[in-house]
Amino acid sequence: xxxxxxxxxxxxxxxxxxVTLSCNQTNNHNNMYWYRQDTGHGLRLIHYSYGAxxxxxxxxPDGYKASRPSQENFSLILExxxxxQTSVYFCASGETGDSDYTFGSGTRLLVI
Amino acid sequence: SQLAEENPWALSxxxxxxxxxxxxxxxxxTALQWYRQKSGEGPAQLILIRSNEREKRNGRLRATxxxxxxxxxxxxxxxxxxxxxxxxxATDADQGGRALIFGTGTTVSVSP
Numbered sequence: 001x002x003x004x005x006x007x008x009x010x011x012x013x014x015x016x017x018x019v020t021l022s023c024n025q026t027n028n029h030n031n032m033y034w035y036r037q038d039t040g041h042g043l044r045l046i047h048y049s050y051g052a053x054x055x056x057x058x059x060x061p062d063g064y065k066a067s068r069p070s071q072e073n074f075s076l077i078l079e080x081x082x083x084x085q086t087s088v089y090f091c092a093s094g095e096t097g098d099s100d101y102t103f104g105s106g107t108r109l110l111v112i
Numbered sequence: 113s114q115l116a117e118e119n120p121w122a123l124s125x126x127x128x129x130x131x132x133x134x135x136x137x138x139x140x141x142t143a144l145q146w147y148r149q150k151s152g153e154g155p156a157q158l159i160l161i162r163s164n165e166r167e168k169r170n171g172r173l174r175a176t177x178x179x180x181x182x183x184x185x186x187x188x189x190x191x192x193x194x195x196x197x198x199x200x201x202a203t204d205a206d207q208g209g210r211a212l213i214f215g216t217g218t219t220v221s222v223s224p
Binding site: 004031033035040041042043044045048058059090092094100101102103104105106 | 145152153154155156157160200211212213214215216217
């Protein structure tokens with residue numbers, strides 16, 4: 001069954017440390033996305049990708065980098081984590097025009 | 113700025129009753145989607161309705177779209193306790209139509 005898998009499910013990081021969130025999809029979708037979800041803000045787009053090797057900035061990219069080494073994998077990187085990046089992060093895959101998105105189960109990140 | 117917004121903020125109904133969530137959006141779209149998110153899970157797509165469609169059904173769910181007033185609604189009939197969730201509308205109005213923008217959601221609680 002096609003799916004989007006995120007790892008880890010939970011992460012505690014130290015302020016100033018590096019954090020990498022991973023996402024793998026088996027949908028063979030070209031597009032992949034990273035969102036964060038905070039109370040009162042819904043889901044906000046951080047970075048996205050059209051395919052292997054491409055990354056694009058979303059609405060709130062500051063403090064985040066992204067990497068798409070293959071069709072299946074899309075990572076979100078926090079080089080210097082801050083407490084304001086404490087949130088739940090969701091990865092999704094989809095196709096332009098079809099817009100049939102599949103979301104992962106989320107990564108809960110706590111930066112202390 | 114919020115490109116899509118659901119209302120009301122929260123709803124409570126008893127099993128068997130119907131419930132309607134409304135959505136207003138601010139830009140032209142090619143499609144609008146409704147998602148459901150249960151506690152601890154990622155969003156799951158319920159209905160995708162394209163700009164040339166006025167109504168779409170999926171089992172107990174019915175979505176409408178009025179592009180002239182830039183509004184949509186999602187109705188659930190014969191509600192069940194398992195319909196308890198946050199419901200989001202999302203439009204493809206961002207990043208050249210390549211990413212979804214979500215509202216902040218409506219919390220629907222269904223009690224026995």
